[in-house]
Amino acid sequence: LLRLRALFLQHADDPSRLRIILVDSIKAFLILMRNVIRLHGRGHISTYAEVLKQFEQHFRLTFPCLRQLLAIRAGSQASLVASPVVDFFRDYLVEVQKLVEVIDHLPPNPPSAHA
Numbered sequence: 312l313l314r315l316r317a318l319f320l321q322h323a324d325d326p327s328r329l330r331i332i333l334v335d336s337i338k339a340f341l342i343l344m345r346n347v348i349r350l351h352g353r354g355h356i357s358t359y360a361e362v363l364k365q366f367e368q369h370f371r372l373t374f375p376c377l378r379q380l381l382a383i384r385a386g387s388q389a390s391l392v393a394s395p396v397v398d399f400f401r402d403y404l405v406e407v408q409k410l411v412e413v414i415d416h417l418p419p420n421p422p423s424a425h426a
Contacts, residue, residue: 319401323397326395340407341362341377343410344362344366345359345362347366347414353365374410376402
């Protein structure tokens, strides 16, 4: 999250670079989500779209920016819908912070699929 914020500050005046950073960064957060879901006994999830869906359902949250970036990454959406990329990036940072808070508040021994 700190690195993402630093990149935002460094490239705030370069919308095309911000778009690249956004799309490139989503994979790391989806991997975190997948592992949290696995810790909660959800088993193997094969696609990033399913990871996001399961995470949103399990924690009763929504991540519209992540969903939009995932669509761009998958090629089903050409570009950002939100007007200025700087505003979208700020909203994305809020979503990433929400993810970090979920992970920070996980119990030390979540239920396991192998229990």
